[in-house]
Amino acid sequence: xxxxxxxxxxxxxxxxxxxxxxxxxxxxxxxxxxxxxxxxxxxxxxxxxxxxxxxxxxxxxxxxxxxxxxxxxxxxxxxxxxxxxxxxxxxxxxxxxxxxxxxxxxxxxxxxxxxxxxx
Amino acid sequence: xxxxxxxxxxxxxxxxxxxxxxxxxxxxxxxxxxxxxxxxxxxxxxxxxxxxxxxxxxxxxxxxxxxxxxxxxxxxxxxxxxxxxxxxxxxxxxxxxxxxxxxxxxxxxxxxxx
Numbered sequence: 001x002x003x004x005x006x007x008x009x010x011x012x013x014x015x016x017x018x019x020x021x022x023x024x025x026x027x028x029x030x031x032x033x034x035x036x037x038x039x040x041x042x043x044x045x046x047x048x049x050x051x052x053x054x055x056x057x058x059x060x061x062x063x064x065x066x067x068x069x070x071x072x073x074x075x076x077x078x079x080x081x082x083x084x085x086x087x088x089x090x091x092x093x094x095x096x097x098x099x100x101x102x103x104x105x106x107x108x109x110x111x112x113x114x115x116x117x118x119x
Numbered sequence: 120x121x122x123x124x125x126x127x128x129x130x131x132x133x134x135x136x137x138x139x140x141x142x143x144x145x146x147x148x149x150x151x152x153x154x155x156x157x158x159x160x161x162x163x164x165x166x167x168x169x170x171x172x173x174x175x176x177x178x179x180x181x182x183x184x185x186x187x188x189x190x191x192x193x194x195x196x197x198x199x200x201x202x203x204x205x206x207x208x209x210x211x212x213x214x215x216x217x218x219x220x221x222x223x224x225x226x227x228x229x230x231x232x233x
Binding site (some may be wrong): 004006037041042045046047050053091093101104105106107108109110111112 | 120121126150152154159160161162163167169172174175207209211213214215221222223224225226227
């Protein structure tokens with residue numbers, strides 16, 4: 001079974017600065033997908049960024065980028081130029097690629113990191 | 120907004136009762152997944168429905184069951200409620216075509232069991 005660990009329960013960052021959220025995972029699979037989801041106080045979970053394990057290049061989406069280290073099973077999220085609207089719970093999640101091919105796409109989530117952006 | 124809605128927003132039940140939670144997926148999405156999020160925890164996968172049939176289940180007992188309808192709506196039913204069932208229940212819809220697509224989450228239903 002896969003597990004996802006987020007070791008930072010809470011973090012804070014000054015507006016306009018950069019912050020990195022950590023995530024490690026444990027799996028025996030070689031093909032999988034990794035995700036970062038954001039859950040603002042309104043509760044609706046939103047996809048931030050996604051990484052396919054077979055891709056060596058780190059994914060980026062505007063101010064959000066990841067540092068994917070497959071051998072270390074590490075998947076950190078970097079938020080640049082932090083904005084007040086980035087305040088939220090951030091969840092790292094894992095999906096088994098083999099299962100996904102059969103249409104079975106459960107996400108395995110970590111416990112989350114609560115990020116506060118301070119003005 | 121993700122285009123996925125859930126009802127009701129909040130619900131209070133007593134132990135032993137039954138509850139039905141509803142989800143309306145994005146138009147065109149053929150897959151709906153349900154997750155349970157206990158306070159201070161990440162969501163846990165309950166089960167997934169693809170084209171109206173269950174095609175994956177997490178570590179949840181049979182008293183958790185579901186239905187998916189052709190009109191992009193779905194239900195999560197929980198029988199014989201226990202105190203530990205108190206949580207935020209999230210549904211997520213996606214389009215499955217052999218490759219994982221983004222799962223779009225609803226705002227959730229907060230269930231409290233007394």
